[in-house]
Amino acid sequence: MSKQIVANSVFEASMPRPGVVLVQIVSKPLGVFTVQARRELKALLERARADYSARCVVLIGTGAAFSVGSNIREFEATAEWIESARLAETGLNEAIELGPVPVIAACNGHTLGGGAVMALACDIRIAGRSAKFGVPEAKLGAMPTATGTMRLPLLVGRGQALRLMLTAQPIDAEEAYRIGIFDELVDDDKLLDRALEVAGQIASVSPEAVRASRRCVSVALRLGYHAGLAMESEITIPLGLSDDAIEGKAAFVEKRAPRFK
Incomplete structure (x- = not known):
């Protein structure tokens, strides 16, 4: 409702x-x-x-x-x-x-x-x-x-x-x-x-991944390829270590729907 x-x-x-x-x-x-x-x-x-x-x-x-x-x-x-x-x-x-x-x-x-x-x-x-x-x-x-x-x-x-x-x-x-x-x-x-x-x-899906993707795309469109690539490089490790990434991979291995916070 x-x-x-x-x-x-x-x-x-x-x-x-x-x-x-x-x-x-x-x-x-x-x-x-x-x-x-x-x-x-x-x-x-x-x-x-x-x-x-x-x-x-x-x-x-x-x-x-x-x-x-x-x-x-x-x-x-x-x-x-x-x-x-x-x-x-x-x-x-x-x-x-x-x-x-x-x-x-x-x-x-x-x-x-x-x-x-x-x-x-x-x-x-x-x-x-x-x-x-x-x-x-x-x-x-x-x-x-x-x-x-x-x-x-x-x-x-x-x-x-x-x-x-x-x-x-x-x-x-x-x-x-x-x-x-x-x-x-x-x-x-x-x-x-x-x-x-x-x-x-x-x-x-993961709200952290959604935010990261949107941020990289916006930076690349506004500032160009190299700026977007730099942003992607900056975000990749923190995103990979995030709770969302850990939960997403665990859910995949356990064959269940992820529970993103």
Whole structure:
């Protein structure tokens, strides 16, 4: 049975299964985020493991959208407001990638603008077949900031990233899957079940190994091959001597399921 954790006008959080926190974006009508809402979601993700023993988070929208990003009506044409908004959005996206708990984006509809960048920050993106992906900020005299101009070309290459940014045109789920934005496509009515299934698989393995793998990948993508290799070398011995490694190998020899702490 799902255990309710948080409920407000922007998102709801629950634990539908052991080790998995489900966060639903309920902001109407299209999953828009205020600056404060981004701060609140960042705080929730930071508490997920410490307070709720989460080993994986699933982030999903409601209705017609995963999220279309910022609440444009909140915009203020001042340097102070723009910087405050940038810091809040960048902080959330960095917390998603670099936090101790992996995050799966279950893209159930329009995944646009800041919502698209937030999905790019997640570890895995599973989309329903009716989903749309786009970075239409150029139509508003803006660009996909808050790590967007970094993440998209890392994922799909310079040409595809600039095509999406400069034309400001959305693409359908099949095209987004083809060029590598979405990692998996499922029927719309199977999306949540599939995301929870993958989250459950992640929650069943060693959390120490999960953190180590994510850390090495992030360092390599940000700083290059040699930095990633150095991080891998630094982590390998402590991970091999960890309680998780000892338990995992013992469980394998004893032909039983491991009991990771």
